[in-house]
Amino acid sequence: xxxxxxxxxxxxxxxxxNPALVVLEGAQDIAERQAFAARSGVSACVFVDRxxxxxxxxxxxxxxxxxxxxxxxxxxxxxxxxxxxxxxxLTVRTAMRGxxxxxxxxxxxxxxxxxxxxxxxxxxxxxxxxxLLNDETLExxxxxxxxxxxxxxxxxxxxxxATLFGLRPDLARITQWSKEHGVNGCYVWCRRADGHLEGRNxxxxxxxxxxxxxxxxAGALTAHLQSALLIYQGSHLGQPCLIRTRxxxxxIQIGGAAEFTHHNRAYL
Numbered sequence: 001x002x003x004x005x006x007x008x009x010x011x012x013x014x015x016x017x018n019p020a021l022v023v024l025e026g027a028q029d030i031a032e033r034q035a036f037a038a039r040s041g042v043s044a045c046v047f048v049d050r051x052x053x054x055x056x057x058x059x060x061x062x063x064x065x066x067x068x069x070x071x072x073x074x075x076x077x078x079x080x081x082x083x084x085x086x087x088x089x090l091t092v093r094t095a096m097r098g099x100x101x102x103x104x105x106x107x108x109x110x111x112x113x114x115x116x117x118x119x120x121x122x123x124x125x126x127x128x129x130x131x132l133l134n135d136e137t138l139e140x141x142x143x144x145x146x147x148x149x150x151x152x153x154x155x156x157x158x159x160x161x162a163t164l165f166g167l168r169p170d171l172a173r174i175t176q177w178s179k180e181h182g183v184n185g186c187y188v189w190c191r192r193a194d195g196h197l198e199g200r201n202x203x204x205x206x207x208x209x210x211x212x213x214x215x216x217x218a219g220a221l222t223a224h225l226q227s228a229l230l231i232y233q234g235s236h237l238g239q240p241c242l243i244r245t246r247x248x249x250x251x252i253q254i255g256g257a258a259e260f261t262h263h264n265r266a267y268l
Contacts (some may be wrong), residue, residue, distance in 0.1 A: 072215025111255035149219035211243035
């Protein structure tokens with residue numbers, strides 16, 4: 001019988017955040033895991049396996065619609081569960097690509113340490129971004145770029161929060177373009193008046209499935225800007241989130257709150 005924890009991650013305040021399920025001793029079959037994620041009612045599930053031969057935990061990520069090589073808000077949830085048990089930093093491995101992640105805790109925040117990963121370099125033809133974001137008059141504040149810490153994102157900077165929240169992108173076009181070029185959707189961001197950043201993630205066909213916090217995008221943006229960041233996301237969804245990133249030479253740390261909501265949910 002699996003043990004399942006529900007947590008809210010990257011919440012800007014207590015009780016807020018992007019929900020994830022952490023499944024210990026869960027189904028081994030990928031199809032069963034995908035079916036569970038599809039009916040879970042949360043944006044991401046992570047199955048935690050144990051590789052006894054290498055004495056390491058292995059994290060296997062599932063969105064409701066697809067398996068993923070990396071999901072950092074689900075990793076944050078898994079880190080909170082595993083660090084609660086072990087009380088010390090540990091290294092885990094991702095299931096699909098074998099990427100190593102170091103998990104640690106500073107105060108009430110959990111952090112994931114990782115490094116920049118190779119990213120595709122698709123041709124970004126004139127007018128492409130306007131087509132993807134469904135706005136022929138849109139002007140970007142900087143050149144578009146693809147960056148990755150394990151799940152590549154097309155990073156698009158717009159001029160302000162009003163422009164960011166007014167976007168109604170062509171999600172079908174984004175999905176198709178992403179599949180063709182090995183990219184996991186678009187992360188559109190802007191600089192706030194307080195000097196911090198705000199973002200929105202577009203990688204689902206359903207507008208209602210928009211992510212409230214996207215750690216892989218925060219990591220990609222940190223790698224691109226080469227700076228520690230505070231990134232706000234999800235307020236327009238009623239799930240205000242805050243992602244903190246730190247940069248130490250080649251190591252990127254992505255962190256924030258991870259709060260338990262329910263324990264030991266039945267495995268259906």
